[in-house]
Amino acid sequence: MAVPRSAPRSPSPQRPDELPPTAWAVLGLLSFPGERTGYELKKWADASLRFFYWSPAISQIYAELRRLEGLGYATSRRSGPEEPRTKRTYSITEAGRAALAGWAGGAEDVGPPVLKHPLLLRVWLGHLAEPDELRARVREHIARTRGELAQVREALARADGVEAWSHPQIALGWSARRLEAEIGLAEAMLDDLAGLTAPSSPTENTAPAAPSQPLEDSPTHG
Amino acid sequence: MAVPRSAPRSPSPQRPDELPPTAWAVLGLLSFPGERTGYELKKWADASLRFFYWSPAISQIYAELRRLEGLGYATSRRSGPEEPRTKRTYSITEAGRAALAGWAGGAEDVGPPVLKHPLLLRVWLGHLAEPDELRARVREHIARTRGELAQVREALARADGVEAWSHPQIALGWSARRLEAEIGLAEAMLDDLAGLTAPSSPTENTAPAAPSQPLEDSPTHG
DNA sequence: ATGGACATGTAATTTGTTACATGATTGC
């Protein structure tokens, strides 16, 4: 179990486990064969991690790498014989692999997925917007999503056939199907929005009651 | 255009616009008929906002309300004749409604949806976990999602028929379909994972190459 | 030699969470 070689450049004395998911994500990036720089990690995160778990800012990746190194979960070395000397290459340690396996294989609840969908926020406030404008935003979203779908399929093609990539492949496959569903959802919403402006049965404007406060059983996990 | 009445208790002199989406979300909660307390806002966010845009912590809701009041987008008053005097009730101002309409109706890109899916993170690292355990996590996720779907349907039923709620209803309808899709996605992933342990064609372990670094066109919007 | 991709990092700031303290109101 390789001990941390180079002096930990980050003094934060963090207890093992109890790391935020982002730290595990970065360590996970490191857990696949090969060693890589923070910069490479960022590109990789942009190309696949972000489709199911968001891509941290490059500065945060560097910070996480320092934390991971401080914990002995990763080691870094400055450049190879061929490489530019300014380059710092990270790899996972045995301790890191063990800790990551503990997190990935554990039964503790990692919490529900969190979705932040600014478009839906706008639709939700649609009574304040021009119907046409709103639908234009939805169509833009569909176009963007199609672009992302193409990217996922590329990433999928790149991973195809490589034995060690089977799980990332499943995650990417899930992402592709998810984006397909997202497109269908947006198209259905387009119809809903169209139905609002051209209503078949023009409902009488019944005095809108105050928003009677909702149910009592909703779990407070915000 | 009602000027800010009560002295702004938060000194932050923020430029109009340029607010984070969360601030617009809270202001949006206030934009529907009626006035309400921070506490009520939190419950409402838990019951509907969180399905398409996450529910801020109660302390952050209070903070956002103070900021909104400082900007003149909301006013608060301490209690009514009947209410407990410790209660502070907020409502949106005309300036707030105008600003919100500017954001909701604007054409600026609000950015892509961000999904943080801890379960997928685990699946992605599945090579470090027991296959059975992993599938158990997926099944737990399906169960939880079914519960959330039931909640959305309740919220939908509550909003049904009320004219002023049409857009929130569309957002909620989208959420319901999204959760249905999420269940289907998870079930398909369960199959994928099963296919891994019982492979029809046991592929020869071809020497796993180093992760050849991915494409160059991925937009860096982390 | 210039610009772009590669590469690392710091500082300042914002955003968001948890834990805690306090107290009123309501129903049993």
Add this chain to the structure above:
DNA sequence: GCAATCATGTAACAAATTACATGTCCAT
């Protein structure tokens, strides 16, 4: 009286972003 829910808020901290500073390497 007691517990649960309602209600507000502070303090400490953690997470994450942006802006900035610096420099290398490579192709045109």
